[in-house]
Amino acid sequence: MAQETVTFEVRRYRPEREEQPVWERFEVPVREEWMVLDALNHIKDHVDGSLSYRWSCRMGVCGSCGMTVNGDPVLTCATYVAALPRDRPVRVEPLAAFPVVRDLVVDIRDFLAKLKQVKPWLIRREEKSPAEGEYLQTPEELADYKQYSMCINCLLCYAACPIVPLEPEFVGPAAIALAQRYNLDSRDQGAAERMAALSTEHGVWACTFVGDCSVVCPKHVDPAGAIQRYKVSATADWFRSVLMPWRGR
Amino acid sequence: MSEPARANPRYTPYHPRWHRRRMPIFWWLGRLSYTRFITRELTSLAVAYTALFLLAALCALAYGEADWEAFLARLRHPGWVAFHVGVFLFLLFHTVTWLGLAPKALVLKVGRRRLPDAAVVAGHYAAWAAASALVLAFFLWRTG
Numbered sequence: 001m002a003q004e005t006v007t008f009e010v011r012r013y014r015p016e017r018e019e020q021p022v023w024e025r026f027e028v029p030v031r032e033e034w035m036v037l038d039a040l041n042h043i044k045d046h047v048d049g050s051l052s053y054r055w056s057c058r059m060g061v062c063g064s065c066g067m068t069v070n071g072d073p074v075l076t077c078a079t080y081v082a083a084l085p086r087d088r089p090v091r092v093e094p095l096a097a098f099p100v101v102r103d104l105v106v107d108i109r110d111f112l113a114k115l116k117q118v119k120p121w122l123i124r125r126e127e128k129s130p131a132e133g134e135y136l137q138t139p140e141e142l143a144d145y146k147q148y149s150m151c152i153n154c155l156l157c158y159a160a161c162p163i164v165p166l167e168p169e170f171v172g173p174a175a176i177a178l179a180q181r182y183n184l185d186s187r188d189q190g191a192a193e194r195m196a197a198l199s200t201e202h203g204v205w206a207c208t209f210v211g212d213c214s215v216v217c218p219k220h221v222d223p224a225g226a227i228q229r230y231k232v233s234a235t236a237d238w239f240r241s242v243l244m245p246w247r248g249r
Numbered sequence: 250m251s252e253p254a255r256a257n258p259r260y261t262p263y264h265p266r267w268h269r270r271r272m273p274i275f276w277w278l279g280r281l282s283y284t285r286f287i288t289r290e291l292t293s294l295a296v297a298y299t300a301l302f303l304l305a306a307l308c309a310l311a312y313g314e315a316d317w318e319a320f321l322a323r324l325r326h327p328g329w330v331a332f333h334v335g336v337f338l339f340l341l342f343h344t345v346t347w348l349g350l351a352p353k354a355l356v357l358k359v360g361r362r363r364l365p366d367a368a369v370v371a372g373h374y375a376a377w378a379a380a381s382a383l384v385l386a387f388f389l390w391r392t393g
Contacts, residue, residue, distance in 0.1 A: 015266040017256045071280070099267035107267055140361045162283055165272045209350065210286045228354035 002032040006081055007089040008039055010051065013100050021100065024048075025089065030081045036092065037065050037076040040104075053104035060218055063154030067104050068093040073159035073216050095159040111155060114171050117197040118179035123190025141186040148181035148226055150219040157213035157223050169202040173213035173223030176204060180226040199234040207231075289346045295339035348373045 005027050013021040026047055028039045037055055044051045055065040058077045065076045070084060070091050084090050098106035128135070157173035158164045164172055179198055183191045198204055207227045214224040240247065260266060273279070277287040309320035323329065351373050352366035 013268050015257065015268070016260045016262075019257055019259065021268055096270065099269045101265060101267060143363075162272070162276055165270075166276075208286070208290070209353075210283065211350070211353075212280070212282050214353075215282065222353075225353040228350075229356060232354050 003029050004032075006030045006039070006086075008043070009089045009091045010040075010043070010104070011091075011093040012051075012103050013094075014050070014102065023091075032082055034081050035077050036067075036069055036074075036079045036081055036084075036090065039081055039090075040076065040092065051104075052102045061152060063152035066095050066154040066156050066159065068096060068159065073156040075154060075156070075218050078218060095155055097159050097161070097164040098155070106155075108155060110168075111153075111158060111172065111175070114175045115153075115178065117171065118175050118194055119190055119197075120175075120178040120182060122182060122185065122188050123193060124187075125189050135187040137186055144186070145181050145184035148177045148184070148221055151178055151181070151221045151223075152219055154218065156216045156218065157221075160212040160216040162210060162212075163206055163208060167202070167206050170206040171197060171203050173207075173227065174221075176207075176230065177221050177223040177226040180230055183230070195234070195237075198230060199237075204230045204234065285346075289343060292339040292343035292346075295336045296343055298336060299340060344377070348377070 008026045008028050009023045010026060011021050012018075012024045026043050028042050030039055030042075035058075037058065040051065040053055041055075044053075053065070053067065053076075055077065056062040057064070060075055060078045063075070066073060067076050068074075068091075069076065069079055073095055076092070081090065092104065094100045094104045094106050098108060098110075101107050151174055153174060155174065157177075161170075161173055163170050176198060179194045182188045183194060204227050207224075209224060209228060211224045214222045217223065277283040306320065309316045324333075348370055352369040355369050357364040357369060
């Protein structure tokens with residue numbers, strides 16, 4: 001099996017040892033099929049067991065292992081070491097835009113609070129009784145929101161967005177995309193409730209459409225598209241409420 | 250289990266101490282996509298300038314032939330010509346990037362199928378070409 005020694009530079013932050021993060025070098029014997037996460041696991045298992053980072057499924061589903069590799073936010077379980085340039089060390093840092101707890105582990109509580117604000121669940125004015133049967137949906141109705149339902153909350157989009165650190169109150173790409181996932185669901189009736197969190201200066205209107213959130217998304221959710229679509233529908237709603245005030249939203 | 254080495258005197262045991270990174274002022278030079286975004290935003294100044302310029306041209310026209318001729322004479326100065334070539338290039342960049350982004354915001358359906366992004370962009374370019382042709386036809390009709 002082909003093996004090659006690759007230099008990794010990992011951003012370490014051990015608050016009991018240093019006030020500012022430092023770079024630490026590791027020489028890792030990498031196999032051809034290894035992902036960046038495999039290299040980190042090698043470091044933890046054989047070189048320094050104190051290296052801290054999150055991971056779980058190793059197959060791009062759980063969204064835990066998002067980190068910054070060579071400046072780009074990626075899932076480390078889906079990034080081949082072989083695909084990275086060899087002329088310089090592979091640099092691994094925590095996701096940008098989040099406070100660092102330790103080494104490559106970031107604090108995501110702010111995101112979880114924002115996610116809750118947009119009520120990412122089906123809202124019904126009145127629930128049908130089980131006897132009335134399920135809520136049916138056509139394949140076309142499913143296609144309307146399916147793309148947005150693929151989000152795995154990996155937070156790469158937050159790390160790619162320059163507005164998130166500049167405007168800490170910004171609800172952010174993934175939360176808005178998830179809100180749209182429910183707004184566009186034919187079974188949902190909660191769009192008006194979500195509007196309080198979405199159509200504000202900290203909601204969609206904080207987005208300046210850099211578009212990198214969609215570029216880095218490993219699940220092709222296209223949060224930038226979701227935000228722009230919401231801007232259009234919120235504007236149409238506003239015009240409708242001004243021009244036809246007698247009609248409820 | 251041994252105590253971890255504590256080289257940081259400001260560390261309080263068992264109390265989290267997050268590291269928060271600051272956004273540098275020149276963050277928009279850090280990635281090509283950020284620089285492209287800032288350029289697109291800045292070119293909107295060229296759009297605003299063009300609107301004001303057209304208003305100024307209309308005012309000069311309204312004040313009479315002498316004012317209009319003086320306005321045109323000023324515009325023939327090489328400095329103004331160079332400036333307006335720059336403004337035109339900025340306008341072109343703004344238009345092309347803006348039209349390229351249109352499908353993100355505009356989701357059109359024909360029957361049950363969503364119109365492909367390329368068709369939305371093509372529609373915008375067609376509208377742009379039609380508007381330009383209309384202006385050109387009017388100009389040729391008036392001067393021809």
